[in-house]
Amino acid sequence: MLTAAEVDQLHDDVVSWFEENARDLPWRRDTSGWSVLVSELMLQQTPVVRVLPVYAAWMARWPTPADLAAEPVGEAVRAWGRLGYPRRAQRLHAAATAIVTDHGGQVPSDHATLLTLPGVGEYTAAAVASFAFAGRHAVMDTNVRRVLTRVVEGRQYPAASITAAERRLAHDLLPHDDAHRWAAATMELGAVVCTAKAPRCDACPVRDLCRWRALGYPEHDGPARKGQAWAGTDRMVRGRLLAVLRESDGPVEKARLDTAWDEDDQRERCLDSLLDDGLVTLLDDGRFAL
């Protein structure tokens, strides 16, 4: 465990490094609740570079939650483009609607209230409360979890899911002042220096405090972490079906969707699931639309 002095050193080193090295990202310029909420939903499991252009177009078209809520959810799914996990677009639209109907059109600043919004879980609520409203929360995304696991615990990777011990550690490490800067700084450190695969320890501001480094970089032991199956999965087929609808200007015939995948059973099952999820709509004339 780190001493109090080492914790202070950790805070100072990481925050100072961040102030010198922070990337200039649009959601760090516009830190309104809506800007941060949109960016956080888009960044869930999607890299920054792919989010940038979609975020810019999105904010230009829908500068407020009310602007988005006024349009059909299908427009949100279409504008989501190829970011992946299109249910996030659906949830963002639902969140905008809830913000308008239940919160006077203003993104809530309170963590517990943020948690009630569709698509907003523990991490995103903490991130919005911190980055848009300077709140004090343990912000635990994949980057922060990896940084703390390495620096403090001396292991290469965190557990598959967040543990109680991890929450306690993150909370114990929260600075009393400007915790939101610590949150942003640790995320940035994990994103650009303490990366999963090839960490740039030579550029790390806390290499001298890092327990993982002191131990000689022991590799992850225990069962291999589960990979995400992809080829031939329903996710891939759903993605192909949605791509057809996205690339079309308007509704499409069933025959068009049938070209997306040649196994009838799986294709029909996936189309049904997309209809169930509300990501695809069946029109009265038998055609399909977003």
Added chain:
DNA sequence: CACCCGTGGGC
């Protein structure tokens, strides 16, 4: 808690 949900780039 395990599993499912898209997409594309890097090595």
Added chain:
DNA sequence: TGCCCAAGGGT
């Protein structure tokens, strides 16, 4: 070339 990974959430 496959495999890993990316500012997670919902069930």
